[in-house]
Amino acid sequence: MPPETPSRDQDRFDDEDFPAYTMGRAAEMIGATPGFLRAVGEARLITPLRSEGGHRRYSRYQLRVAARARELVDQGTPIEAACRIVVLEDQLEDALRINEELRSRPAAGTEYL
Template identity: 80%
Template sequence: MTQEAHPLTPRTPATTDRLDDDDYPAYTMGRAAEMIGTTPGFLRAIGEARLITPLRSAGGHRRYSRYQLRVAARARELVDAGTPIEAACRIVILEDQLEEALRLNEELRKPPTA
């Protein structure tokens, strides 16, 4: 007889790590589109524009991470405001690059620790 885990049993670290990982591809295309209020076609379009590259399940289905959903949601905001999709994708990429450059600049300005 197999013993089933009680619903309140603590999860294993590996499961918890995946749930906390912004890059873990946890969402199907349909669920991802629903979460950001768009269509699967929009997700395909921003994939074709190389804004995001979803991972594929063993069956070949697209899977999206929380980070990718945040990026897609930002692109959707720009498109909803009238920006063409290709331009919106480029803007999001540039915003991401700027944020990373500012973060690195801030790290370099910190005095070294002993």
């Protein structure tokens, strides 16, 4: 019997960027209010997708980002600053990953030695 190919629904389930969560459910999951999610959206930290009816929908990735901002706000950081910190942390993580990838490559001209 050939292995089953994942269904389209399974692909969506595994997709970190699939907008699966309503605003109410997303707020509940990260321990915040819908107003907090609107605020991080207004600060352009995350941009929820909209359903056909115009309702905001959030992905797991967006919820992780919003949860990190909520942690900072809970520690007393103003929301705008918290959003900027999260963006900078994300950029630093990307830069460190790229730096590590470049360091692990052989130096130019040494691959034939």
